[in-house]
Amino acid sequence: MRINALLTLLLLSGTLQAQTIKGKLFGETGDEREILPGGTVQWIAGGPVAIVNENGVFELQADGVTEKRIVASFSGYRSDTIAWDGRTYLSITLKRTATDLTGVTVTDRRGAFISGTSVNKLEVINQRELSKAACCDLAGCFGTTASVQPQTTNIVTNSQELRILGLSGVYNQVLVDGLPMVQGLTYTYGISTFPGTIVENIYVSKGTTSVLQGYESISGQINLDTRHPDKADRLHLNAYINSFGEKHLNASGATVVGRNKKWHTLLALHSVQPSARIDGNADGFLDLPLLTRYMAYNKWKYGSDTENGLSAQFGLRFVNEKRIGGQKIYRGNGDKGSGQVYGQFVNFNQPEAYAKLNYRFSDRHVLALAASGSAHDQDAWFGTLAYTGRQQTAYINLQHEMKWGQHLLKYGISYRYQELTEDIRFVVADPTKTYAGKYLTRLRVPGVFAENTFHWADDKVVLIAGARMDRHQEEGWYFTPRTMLKYALNANHTFRASAGTGWRQVNLFSEQPVILTSSRNIVFTEALRSEEAMNWGVSHTWRFEAGSTKGTLSADFYQTRFQNQFFPDYDLDPSKIVIRNFDGVSRSNGVQVDALFVFVQQLEVRAAYNYLDVYRKENGTKVVLPFNPRNRLMSAVSYRTRNNKWQADVNAHWFDQMRLPDTQGNPEPYRRPSSSSPYTTVNVQGTFRLSTLEFYAGCENIANYRQPDPIISADNPFGPHFDLSSVWGPTRGREFYFGVRYTIK
Structure with missing residues (x-):
């Protein structure tokens, strides 16, 4: 014994x-x-x-x-x-x-970078990168990155979308704090309602992404990570004015609440006041709309999701916005629906709310609940066309996370809800327009999902494999499998691959706002089905150091293959916009090569090249899709002095020619070339810091390049050839700006 x-x-x-x-x-x-x-x-x-x-x-x-x-x-x-x-x-x-240098605190000297830990290729745009430009709103935060291309969808109201891989912005999923808050009616102007001052980080993924956030991402995903209440500055003020007279005012404050100091809250206020009436190219139309916006955002955080027990985040946001564009003499309220003076008037209110609850039982088990909802009420006029849109959305996701060994399993259920009602009418009878009426778009999609992250060989190999089953209220079940693989050869070389499918329901008028502005008739040949596509891609990232110089070289290729796709057809007849499904061959091939060099922590040099081949085949003939430059170059240089007081930033973009919609059926004065001209834009900014104050000034499009005659039939906006669908370049010329930031850490 x-x-x-x-x-x-x-x-x-x-x-x-x-x-x-x-x-x-x-x-x-x-x-x-x-x-x-x-x-x-x-x-x-x-x-x-x-x-x-x-x-x-x-x-x-x-x-x-x-x-x-x-x-x-x-x-x-x-x-x-x-x-x-x-x-x-x-x-x-x-x-x-954190190192204090003569009163200026520097916590991170690195700008945008490619994440080393993410399984898919994830580009992180942080606050330092955002400080290199005015970054008035989300659409203006990508001037020093090549993966995302902001694109104007309506020149008169300046609505914009964010394109990835040369595809329309509807194919990439825009998330706010990991939740799908930009959809349907909120898509048209949604990305412009987020000021840069509430952005903590922006995460950009190309190609296939996780199934946890849904089935919609096809070309990629953009996740806007808003400021964290427990890390944000106690007070931040930002005032901006540009040479057109447009003013932006921002204020935010963060504090701890409660005796146990587990609650933190952030309140952010944002306002835009309209510019002067500017018509730089003398076509009779305003170069930019008169924009008035008010936004309030309140975010709460409780506890930490890395500690056992309950943690939570809550967010409330409200936006009121008015846009007035059109002829210079258009006066908004007084001229709405006028058949004598052409203009566009958009007014909307948008409340939003979300909640994220986590309960961590242990290091191996976490239960997470996420829910969001929004409403959008919009009244608009496009010439003599009156448009009313009402939308309610809701989203809920419940998932369990479980570690087993070195691996991580996540599974759960979700539900998507959307009720979109649109009313289109003409105050002046027009027998050539046949699309007036009421439109109802509904979405009711319950779903289940599971995703496993496998870690092998001391994390040299990491594989994410996931799948979803979602039931559309009319079209039945959709199966969405996705997988992502990362292989770290060593600390310097990382290889990645991904493949998966996605699908999405079309929201016609909110996602294609320019079609309501045209003199063309909108012709529906069939009911639109959900769009489906498969995407796959590969990438390689090489990090290196040579003395005091650090560098990153990256190259990737992604292909998107559509099984069913929708796009308005402008080529079939110059007097019509044809709405139909397309289930033939439709492809997007994208190549991107990036280089980043950081010299002695003060000088950053970034360059990128994009190649896009986006086309469909009609009757065996390859048809290149419009508004995609085959080649695109981007370069950016940023320099800071050692004490961080002075900073200078320059970025330049070169765009190759793009195919344009066919206008050869129009009379000679209203025809446009079949392709655009190559062009270059250069932007500069200087920043001076004094302890809690920052002064910044810059110039966008310093060479004053303008697309000639962007509006077809601008001299006769109520005529049969008026068209805004051939805009491909800058239209408002050179823009100077000045701003000041005040921060209490």
Whole structure:
């Protein structure tokens, strides 16, 4: 008996002595994390030092340890001490060191970057990158990145979309704090209602993404991460004015609430006041609309989702906006519906709310509930056409996260709801227009999903495999499989691949606003079905260092193959816009090559090249889709002085020629070339910092390039050839601006 007890004691002792702790070391960058190869991990009492390998993994022996505290360190980050509770796997995240330089605090000198931890290729646009331009709204936050191309969808009201892989913005999913808040009626002007001052990070993914947020992303995903109440500045003020006279005012404040200091709240206010009436090209139309906007946003956060127990986020937002565009003499309320003076008038109110609740039972089990809802009431006039839109949306997602071994399983249920009612009428009878009436678009989609993340070979290989089953209220079940793979050859080279499907319901008038502005008749040849597509892609990222220079080179290829697609056909007849499904061959092939060089932490040089081949085949003939430059170049240079007081930024964009809609059936004065001219835009900005104050000034489109005659039949807007669908370049010329920021940390 004693011998058996002694052997058991020896075995247990041997097991304890041979115990190995395994884990990963990360560095915090905004809301993103990166692995820290070369970091060190050791027991606080000393002993062998574990060096973090190229995949961020470390192993630490627990032989004879009595002082059970671990110290993790990496240059440029604050060391952290962690109490060890016997777990065999640890995930440690370090925070960057803040350095005070003559009153100016610098917490992160890196601009936009490609995430090293994400399985899919994820581009992170952080606050430092956003400071390189005025970034008045979300559409203006991509001037130094090449993956996203803002595109004007209506020149008169200046509605915009964000294109990825040369495809319309409807094919990439826009999320706000991980929730699908931009859809239907909110799509038309939604991205412009988010000022840059409430942005913490923007995450851009091309191609296939996770099934957790839904089935809609086809070309990619843009996730707007708003400011965090527990990390935001206590007070931030931002005032901006441009040479057209448009004014932007922003104010936000954050504070802790409650005795236990677990509640944090952020309140942000935003206002835009209209510009002067400017007609720089003398075509009789305003170069930019008269915009009036008021926005209030309140965000609450409770606890931390990395700690056991309950954590929560809540958000409330309200937007009121009015846009007036058209002929310079158009006066909005007084001229709405006039057949003598042409103009467009848009007014809407949009309340939104969301909630995210997490309950962490342990390191291995988390239950998460996310819900959101919005309403949108819009009244608009497009010449003599009156448009009324009413929309209600809701979304709910319940999921369970479970770690098993080194892997992570997420599964759950979701429900999407949309009720969109649109009313179109003409105050002046026009027998050539046959599309007046009421339109009802409904969406009722329950769904189930599951996604597993596999980690192999010390995280050299990470695979995400997921699938969804969703039931459309009319079209039945849709199966959406998606997979993403990352292979880290070493700390310098990362290869990625992805493949998956997506589908989406069409919201015709909100997603194609320009069709209501044209003199063309809208002809429906059949009922529109949901669009379906498959996307696959591969990428390689190479990170390197040479002395004080750090660099990143990246190349990717993505292809989108549609099974069913919709696009308004402007080529069939110059007097019509034909609405029909297209189930023939439709492809998008996109290549992008990026280079980033950072010299001595002060000078950043970025360059990118895009190649796009976006086409469909009609009767065996390849037809290139309009408004996509075959080749595009982007370059950006940013320089900061050592004390961070002065900063200079320049970015330039070159666009190759694009195919344009066919207008050869029009009379000679109203014809346009079959393709655009190549052109270049250059933007500059300078920033000066004084402790809590920042002054910035810049110029966009410094060479004053304008597309000639962007509006067809501008001299006769009520005539049969008036058309806004051939806009492909800048239309308002050079723009100067000045702004000031005041911040209390």
